Amino acid sequence: VFSKKAVEPVARFAVNWRYFTFGFAAMLFLLAVAAMAGGKVKFEAFPDLDGNTVAARILLPAGSPLALTERTVAGVIAGLREINREEKPRQPDERDLVRNITVEYNRNDTAGETGPHVATITADLLDAEIRTIRIEEVLAKWREKTKDLPDVVWIRFSETKIGPAGLDIEIRLQGDDLKQMKAASDELMAWLRGYDGAVDISDDLRPGKPEFRIRLKPGARMLGLDGRLVADQLRAAFHFMTVNTVQRDGDSIDIDVQLAGGDRDSVADLDDFDIALPDGRLIPLKAVAEVRPGRGYSRITRINGQRAITITGDVDTRIANANEIVTSAMTDFVPKLLEKYPRLRISLEGADRKARKTQKSILSGFVIGIIGIYLLLSFQFRSYIEPVVVMSIIPFAFVGAIVGHLVMGLNFSMPSLLGLVALSGVVVNNSILLVNFIKHYHGDTASVREAAPLASRARFRAILLTSMTTFVGLLPILTERSLQAQILTPLVSSLAFGLVSATFLVLLVVPSIYAILDDFGLARLDEPGDEDEKTTPVAVRPQRT
Numbered sequence: 001v002f003s004k005k006a007v008e009p010v011a012r013f014a015v016n017w018r019y020f021t022f023g024f025a026a027m028l029f030l031l032a033v034a035a036m037a038g039g040k041v042k043f044e045a046f047p048d049l050d051g052n053t054v055a056a057r058i059l060l061p062a063g064s065p066l067a068l069t070e071r072t073v074a075g076v077i078a079g080l081r082e083i084n085r086e087e088k089p090r091q092p093d094e095r096d097l098v099r100n101i102t103v104e105y106n107r108n109d110t111a112g113e114t115g116p117h118v119a120t121i122t123a124d125l126l127d128a129e130i131r132t133i134r135i136e137e138v139l140a141k142w143r144e145k146t147k148d149l150p151d152v153v154w155i156r157f158s159e160t161k162i163g164p165a166g167l168d169i170e171i172r173l174q175g176d177d178l179k180q181m182k183a184a185s186d187e188l189m190a191w192l193r194g195y196d197g198a199v200d201i202s203d204d205l206r207p208g209k210p211e212f213r214i215r216l217k218p219g220a221r222m223l224g225l226d227g228r229l230v231a232d233q234l235r236a237a238f239h240f241m242t243v244n245t246v247q248r249d250g251d252s253i254d255i256d257v258q259l260a261g262g263d264r265d266s267v268a269d270l271d272d273f274d275i276a277l278p279d280g281r282l283i284p285l286k287a288v289a290e291v292r293p294g295r296g297y298s299r300i301t302r303i304n305g306q307r308a309i310t311i312t313g314d315v316d317t318r319i320a321n322a323n324e325i326v327t328s329a330m331t332d333f334v335p336k337l338l339e340k341y342p343r344l345r346i347s348l349e350g351a352d353r354k355a356r357k358t359q360k361s362i363l364s365g366f367v368i369g370i371i372g373i374y375l376l377l378s379f380q381f382r383s384y385i386e387p388v389v390v391m392s393i394i395p396f397a398f399v400g401a402i403v404g405h406l407v408m409g410l411n412f413s414m415p416s417l418l419g420l421v422a423l424s425g426v427v428v429n430n431s432i433l434l435v436n437f438i439k440h441y442h443g444d445t446a447s448v449r450e451a452a453p454l455a456s457r458a459r460f461r462a463i464l465l466t467s468m469t470t471f472v473g474l475l476p477i478l479t480e481r482s483l484q485a486q487i488l489t490p491l492v493s494s495l496a497f498g499l500v501s502a503t504f505l506v507l508l509v510v511p512s513i514y515a516i517l518d519d520f521g522l523a524r525l526d527e528p529g530d531e532d533e534k535t536t537p538v539a540v541r542p543q544r545t
Helices: 003-017 018-038 066-090 135-145 180-191 218-223 227-237 267-271 324-339 349-380 386-391 393-408 412-439 448-479 482-520 530-537
Strands: 053-059 099-106 118-125 154-159 169-175 198-203 205-217 241-247 251-257 274-276 282-284 291-299 302-305 306-313 347-350
Touching: 003 118, 003 482, 018 291, 018 393, 018 448, 018 482, 053 066, 066 099, 066 118, 066 135, 154 306, 169 180, 169 324, 169 349, 180 198, 180 306, 180 324, 205 218, 205 227, 218 267, 227 241, 227 274, 241 347, 306 448, 324 347, 324 349, 347 349, 349 386, 349 412, 386 393, 386 412, 393 412, 393 482, 412 448, 412 482, 448 482
Parallel strands: none
Antiparallel strands: 053 118, 053 154, 099 118, 169 306, 169 347, 198 306, 205 291, 241 251, 274 282, 302 306
């Protein structure tokens, strides 16, 4: 009764006003695209999961003693314990928010350095399904409570990443002039720090240990000195030099020679150091060389033989979107930077690069799938036009996917795109049912305009039940909040909401498009009995021999 009194009149209205119906559906599709382009639904490489582990990676100046690193670690842990005291009353049964804290010295995977000046603190939190605070809030509070710690190059706070996504911000600069590269890196980092939500911005070209740079004076070579001779004598005096190896009881013992401890424990000892000339005479070092304090770089990275600086950072997803920040920087600032430093080459790495690679792979598979669907439908309908009618519902399923992400409060990500591709193969099923019914089971009607509303009424129950049972089957995943389910939520959101929107649009838009093609003579109805002739088996009587 409902299909006769409601579905058929609405479908008939849509077919009679078919150009308006198609235009309205196209408007919905453009609004969905505008929601993506305008940032109403934001894009991210991989969904932001609320995990259970946070880490603080500490980097102090190269050469810092272990005692200084231990004091810094104690300050960072104190900040985390203070957060635990503040949040404990808000947790279920007043449980501790911070369950375990682990400290690893001599390790910092982000910095790529080892030594007493680096450390990593890892903390296990209360499960995301239980606690009342998101992990981004924990990191923001931890960052705020440790921002005034002294003698720190940087501290990077992060959560454990799940999935293929890289760092939120990772921009690589390559060139030959290290000074220009560092200047460009400083300008780009200053620009990125201007965005609200961009945190822990740093590059990997960091100062090394303090050093003294010794340059020979012009007259030194006339005395028979060169850089190697001076360096060897300084190394032997202040470090050591092996002068002999003796055997004792079957063991080899090296004899090392160096200055006494009191003669190499201050900078003044370097000023008073004498260099031996090739003829055996001694001459003060400062008489033949200039000694200046300086500081080099702890590490210089080369990629494909070219020097490279990598700028990295994280984004607080409560405030900003990483894709928008990176896109804005590459569009608004990087072109000006390249005009100032024309020999630089700047490229995107991290999550953005992996997202583009994954997106390219998914879209390639999508195109192959669309071609396969078209070929199969062409064989089925014996037409090159009618498969287009069936597949016309695919773009309009995108409308439901975008609405689903808005309703669920999700960003559009790679799993969302994967769900949209899977949805393309699902929504055509209902469209096939409808077009096949219009084409072959139209009764006494003689035109598509008359047959289409009848087909919508006849197939309404089958289409609705097929779609709704699928949607209800996906609801448990949509409502699940466990860490494992969060990975699938964007994919299922695209699939479920896209299927719901396509269910109602297929009953109105597909008949309208079919009627429009009929206006141009590009569609036809099979004559009564054509379908029976195709499907009715023919009996063959065996002949006697």
